[in-house]
Amino acid sequence: MTERVYNVLFLCTGNTARSILAEGILRKDGAGRFNAFSAGSQPKGVINPFAIKTLAEYDYPTEGFRSKNWEEFAAPGAPVMDFVFTVCDNAAGEVCPIWPGQPMTAHWGIEDPAAVEGTDIEKQRAFNLAFRYLKTRISLLLATPIARLDKLKLKARLREIGEAEGATHGHKTEA
Template sequence: MIERTYNVLFLCTGNSARSILAEGILRKDGEGHFIAYSAGSQPKGAVNPLALKVLGAQDYPTDGYRSKSWDEFAAPGAPVMDFVITVCDTAVGEACPVWPGHPSLAHWGIDDPSGVEGSDVDRAKAFVRVFQSLKSRISTFVHLPLASLDRFTIGTRLRAIDYQEGASTAVADGSGQHVESKAG
């Protein structure tokens, strides 16, 4: 049986840190089975240099990234996605484009390392933590037996990855508002 290659789009608001890290990790760890992309609802126009620094330090590719709009992937002629994964809590609540091909959708709540204040060391540590969190989730994802699972099961397992130990998740409180909590 010939295994197919899956297209995966990681979304975040600015497409400068988390979604870039996720794209880089999947580029390497899913090579031959997955094609990774990233985009943002409100792209910042530049990739955060700390994201590239962490990727490079972990021996992941650092070239070819750019901060771009998710509209590129909803336009005619764009690659059809099999999976669309939001990696920040603001993008999950936004009205997403209609994705051609009806991909499996999931949300993995990841804290924004760009928002960390403090010393350069503190900021770098935040990016490393996010890298490690994404690497753990992506490792689980690339080891799913996708070819043998039905669409519903794939979606359920993809969403369950967000609940790995230590994962940041958005949950509704009694008022219906979303608040941050830690799973596990």
């Protein structure tokens, strides 16, 4: 019996860095088991070049990303999400659209690498750290026996993953 393929949406405010990194990581590491998407509540319309550079340096996909509004995924005909993860505290605190299919949600907040000011080396270090934190969370998701857990246990597991190393604590959701 083959397990179904799950749709996952990573949300952030600008959809330029953290959500793009998460989409790229899950796209590769979860291939065949997960479809990865990302969006923002107030997308900037561009991808941070350090996000693409970081994905490339770790041998992850760099093509096909675009900064888009989360409303795209609440519209008729959009892929129905199984999971929606906020990766920034601002998006976690915003009123999200009503997602078709009532996906499971969790907050997986980490610090914004795009907010780091300084040299390119300091900026790249912040992106590498964000990549590592997101890769850890996604690895934990991939190791979770989703089909064998009831809804309450799965929700608790998703929340626990969000508390992994590097978690921000600016906002906790009970979505």
